[in-house]
Amino acid sequence: MDAHTLELLEFDKVRELLASYAASSLGKELARRLEPDIDAERIRAELVLVSEMVDALGAGLAPPLGGLHDVRLVLRRAAIGAQLTVEQLLEVAETLTCTGNIYRYRMKLGDRHQHLIDQIAAVEDLGVVAKTISGCIDSRGHVLDMASCELAQIRQKLAEVEERVQNQIRRLLRDPELRKILRYPNATVSGDHYVLPVAVNHRHKLQGVVHRTSSSGETLFIEPASIASLSAERAVLKSEEDREIGRILRRLSGEVARVARPLTFAIDLLARLDLITAKARLSREYDMHAPEINTTGQLWLRQARHPLLLQLARQAYPPRTVVPVDIRLGFDFHLLIITGPNTGGKTVCLKTAGLLALMAQAGMHIPAGPGSNVPVFHHIFADIGDEQSLEQSLSTFSAHVSRIAYILREADDRSLVLLDELGAGTDPTEGAALGRAILDELDRIGCRAMVTTHPGDLKTYAF
Incomplete structure (x- = not known):
């Protein structure tokens, strides 16, 4: 797709809006x-998946994506034998738990969600490894005594030494001469040292070791x-404890390395599932519907509303209503x-039309009524707004002419062309003549085109 058209139609804002409905960083990235x-x-196929997820959400079957993290780099490190940190192991454990939750979620889906079931069928339940990690490390990142017998013994000895230190300190503090x-x-x-605050004189x-002095x-x-x-x-004993903790972390890292390949595969599938769920949540939130996709160039948008206008209307107080529009193109006229x-x-x-076509081709539901038809356009070109460029020595009119010349070179019969204020920016008579020539060329190309204009000659020419 033409990158400049994506910018003019503000497709980036739709992507950001979609990303706000994703549950994980992976889904937001997609x-x-x-x-x-x-x-x-x-x-x-993508629209079917989104429609099934809309149905699943309506039935209270939201996918349990909590705990999904992007740990693909961590998994690669584990696979080559690197020792993972406690924090990395906890993130891996949460992601492993998520795979188990999705595995069980698949069992809850019914016959109406067959494509969704097929989408996540390859996700294995890797929760056993997560339980191994959580059995050794608590949620605060503390390695538990039960992680190994050796660690439990070392910490028992540490506790005994600590008790002896405390007893000795209490004995010293009871000495009236020392006080x-x-x-x-x-x-x-x-x-790591217990010290007593002694007057310098x-x-x-x-008798003892001076560790520091007051200011x-x-x-x-x-x-x-x-x-x-x-x-x-x-x-x-502390040194022995650290060595034992390192040995435990290496053992757990080895367990992660063993499931690195299936977990990486599952993460990719769960990221896709998160994206599908985000599309479905957006669809439900903005009352969208799945369009019918055709390859015959027939565009029919019923009660269409601009998604970004919908977003602004929802944020306004009091909430405002977006006026819908019906757009029909490619049936009796191109x-x-x-x-x-x-x-x-007119510009809206x-x-x-352009933005909803882009959304449909991106596998998203569109804010239009049921039964809307959207063709598959290989190219969408737009010339909307002021394209004046001081750097390229282009006036407003010459910038429009330059852009339209590019569009006419690149467009074919599978393109959608959107031209705003055709013939504007110059003498009305000359603008109308130029506009007629452009319309003739668009007709010759055979593309689908929508044009807004003011000159009366072009209005008459349309009839």
Whole structure:
């Protein structure tokens, strides 16, 4: 599709609107990359999936996509033997749980959702690996004692050493002679060491290691010698704990590597499912319907409404109503000339036709009544608005002429051409003559075209 036309018709805003209904970053990414298709069968298949999801949502069968993360890069790292972090393992576990939820969700779908069932049939229940991870790591990222017998034993020893340290500190603080040299009667922590706040002029009265000094220099924070040996023992146990945690993380990373291939495949399928669900949610929210797709060039939009106008109307207070329009093209005539007063909605009519055609070809329902027909256009070209360019030394009129010349070169009988204010920007007589020549060329090409205009000669020419 012509990139400039996508910009003029504001297809990017529709993609952003669609992305806001996706549940995961994967679905949002697919929505923002959505492109119109030109294969009629693929478009029809996508529309069937969206229609089935609309039905499923109406029946309270929303897919459980909570916990789906984009962990594809993490899975590649695990597959080559890298050790994953606790946070990465938790994200993988949530995604694995999501595959199990979708596997069970498929069982709830009925005969009316056969295409949806086929879409997610290849998703395996990988929740067993998720349970293995959650059995070793809690939701806060703490490796549990039950992760291994060795870790449980090390932490038991750490608890015992900690208890001995606390007992020793309590014994020291009960000593009345020692309390006289303390700035305040409590121990504090400096790094991994328990220290006592000793007045600097009483430093010689307590044997131990000075770990830091107060900003005023009046207080020394000293680790008593009787505690230093216990701190050394605790440091050794802490090192053993870290090594054991590393071994556990490597083991869990190996479990992830074992399911990396099926999980990567499932993530791609779940991202597609999220996109389909986003399309269905948007359809329900904006009262959209699936159009009938044809390859005969027949466009019939019944009670069509511009989706971005609908969005603005919903956000307004009080809510406003969008006036629908019927557009018919490609049956008895291929060229449609629209005229009327300024601010009468001519340009909106053009944009509605073009944007709804793009949405339909992107596999989306459109804000139009049931029974609407949309053909598959291989190209959609638009010349709407002011194309003046100082950089290219183009005036408003010459910019329009340059754009229309490009459109006439590229358009064929499978194209939709949208021209706004044909013949404007120059002398009315010359503009009308140029407009007639352009209409003749569009007729010769055989494309479907919608043109808005003001010159009376072009109105007469249309008849």
